[in-house]
Amino acid sequence: MGENREVVSLLYLHGVGNGDPRDAWRRALDNALQDAGYPGLDEVEVIAPKYPDVLRTVDGDKTIKIPPVTTPRLSAADQRDVRRRVERATAELESILGEPVPASPVGVTDSLAPIVLRVLRQAHNYVTKPGIRARTLRMVLDELPEEGEIVIVGHSLGSIIAIDLLRRLPPKLTVTGLVTIGSPAAHPNLHEDSDRLEMKLPVDHVGWWVNVWSNGDAVTGLRGIWRHFPWALDLQVGLGLDHRTTTYLRAKPVATAIGRGLFGSLTKELAIVEGTPDVALNSLEVRLALWLAYAQFLRDHLKGATQERFGAALRVVQHEVLERLIENYRTDGVRIPQQLLDLRVSPTGLIPEGPSDRDLPRPKPLTQLSKEEAVLALVALATANPVRPYEIDVPDDVRRQAFHDLTVWMGLGGGLGENLHIAMQSASKAVYPVDQWKLWVGIGIGAAVLVAGPIGLALAAPAGLAGGAAIIGALSAFGPGGMVGGLVTAGAITTTGAGTIAATLVSSSSTAEDVEVTVIQLLTAAILRSREGLEQDLGVWLAMSEIQRQTGREVARLAAYSDEKAPGVEALRRKARAAERAMAYMVKNRLVEGLTDEEPKGEEPFEE
Incomplete structure (x- = not known):
């Protein structure tokens, strides 16, 4: 893996049904991770609580209180920093996961109605009945470590529980990434008369959130969750009419997102590319250098928060332009000047030894x-x-x-x-x-x-x-x-x-x-x-x-x-x-030779 770090823990939250007692989800994910180039789950601490009986109760134990919110209220400046950090990580992940599947009708049939109604009924019970909600959250929290890093995967109703859990985790526990699959969170009735599931802004301890939905999965309402959670990355895949967790986990974008959260990048942040030294820049590369120099001079003269925002935006654009250009050069077998490679930056700026937004690499004069x-x-x-x-x-x-x-x-x-x-x-x-x-x-x-x-x-x-x-x-x-x-x-x-x-x-x-x-x-x-x-x-x-x-x-x-x-x-x-x-x-202003708006003086007839 490209990042030297300990493997983080995995929390899997199941949906409706019997809780998958044989852990078929785990075998599906283990194979999918290896197919995507990541290690399997053998060395990963997996936490998979079972709570089907709680979800089936009328209203659970009303003496158990809903766990309190543990996320601190952020200042405007801190919230801005969190939003930018999450957006950087999300944009990088988006480029790795690839384009969504184009929307196309799959032909949802009436035979799926019982499945959809069962999921929505239990999801509605969860968000509206405090006893069920409190006991479920307590069961999950009791199995979590007090500190460290985790990746959370929530399927179907489990995605609703995961969303609810985000603001109630131990303060020292960091969520590297949240992956929700087949989520019903877009359904309006889950948000009526309550804001408990609303999170318009990202939370400080969550690195990124990817929501994957299939264009034939009626449980999702055939849509993403952006309206209620604007900072989540909605990714559409084509899995037919299937809603099963094993089908979702076998999808490459899902396995890639989970693998990246657990193990980091498959390669180094910036792949090593051998450049050609002492080669003059061509016309395109000269204009690339001019653009970067001009943008950095603009940033130098800006002040305060505007300078900070401009520098952060420039880092993202500089990374995307250079990486795409270099990739095209490699594909076409074009020599890459070392001067160009020297301008590469990490898209997130989270590498300790990397340059800050105020000290991005500059082109040579x-x-x-x-x-x-x-x-x-x-x-x-x-x-x-x-x-x-x-x-x-x-x-x-x-x-x-x-x-x-x-x-x-x-x-x-x-x-x-x-x-x-x-x-x-x-x-x-x-x-x-x-x-x-x-x-x-x-x-x-x-x-x-x-x-x-x-x-x-x-x-x-x-x-x-x-x-x-x-x-x-x-x-x-x-x-x-x-x-x-x-x-x-x-x-x-x-x-x-x-x-x-x-x-x-x-x-x-x-x-x-x-x-x-x-x-x-x-x-x-x-x-x-x-x-x-x-x-x-x-x-x-x-x-x-x-x-x-x-x-x-x-x-x-x-x-x-x-x-x-x-x-x-x-x-x-x-x-x-x-x-x-x-x-x-x-x-x-006489900018064109021979043209003037002055009146002619004297008689100067044209010769024929």
Whole structure:
């Protein structure tokens, strides 16, 4: 195993029925653990109390009191820290367990009704009859150690008992992970007139919670438990109509979650990968380094709790982007620069010898880019949210300071960063009738300029994995959706690429905001080139001209029959206005050679 620690104990809580006197659940789990690559249960202390007789009683012994809640009330700051710690662990586990099974009708039949009713009846009795509840909890608590670590597995009604138990455990007993399977906890009648099962926020002594339900298991209500327990990870599997615990325990995601809780990671937190030393970074890798440097400069200038949140979010995104990129490189047989491997981090930050969120590994200074080469890459970064999908407001003065630090780090001088900041503000005010700098930059909705650069690749989040990264064709990923921190390979916009960019933006799949922000990016690049005395790129003008032409044609085509204020037509007009305003600014400020809005002087007839 990748972690050096003692094997923790396992608490198994059964559901309705006879309590599984032959422990068939144990044999099923033992085999499933070994199939998943973990040790079996031979060396694990297993605690499996039997309480079927208690559940069948009318109301149990009313003289036995319900065990008291032992979890302390947390301050807002402590609760925030717990929530982030649990979310980190949950996100890591989610990436290991894989994608849920797509929802599909299995054909629940009336023959299952008796099973469902029996489970729900006993579950309702448990939560509403204090005698049954108190005696069951006491029986379980009497078998638990006073301290140490345990993994709790609860099936069916046992999941309800497990949830109820979480806040009543001995104070020195830590729950490494909770796995609930076939749980009826989503049923509304178990939550009526009582909040005893409600836990909207994670508790301090629980590492993570995975709830696994089958898309044919009617006991679960064919849904997860997120509504009542938002911090639990709901995972859907396809087990047919089966509700048996042995079937659930044989499912690979269930065995993997339990195995990870008992034995830790199958491999080290960061798998050892041999890098290639002294190899220059390619275009994609350079922009990856720029993104990380910019994000870390932003964090450096933030203060207090905002800095802490930003650093924690950056750790998660940095881990996901790098690990996915490295995995893709390994799959494709691409050499991996050692500089890239040196930037890897643990997703949780729980490794004692690992860096803290304030001391994440930084990329080496990049001095190989000229100002001309850096313009579009800087604009793409400056108009993006570097910790996407997390939304953290970054003050304008912090961005300005980060721009300065970034361009100094690149060996291009702090003046370039100052001019970038000025160009961004000027472009924003030119395109929008009012300054909406914070609206579109602060939340990072900007559509990164994706063009056919040297590699034509971008990092974008795959569906279902917030913040992850996969290499895809740049033009096919045009638009803001799923971009990881605005990391792009924005090469020089060429004359041949203008039409493609315009066609993508004019399409109905791109919003007016996509076009406005992209136009702002293009205009920012033109203004920055002007302030730095660099040669203008005619492709910028041609791209905006083509946007205006294509949107104008679409407006004319649709307006002939559509309502005057039809939303689609209005969106097209808004796209056209963005390009028109940017082009007017470029002409007025002489950003395009040979174009001016001045009146001609004298008579200078054209020669034929």
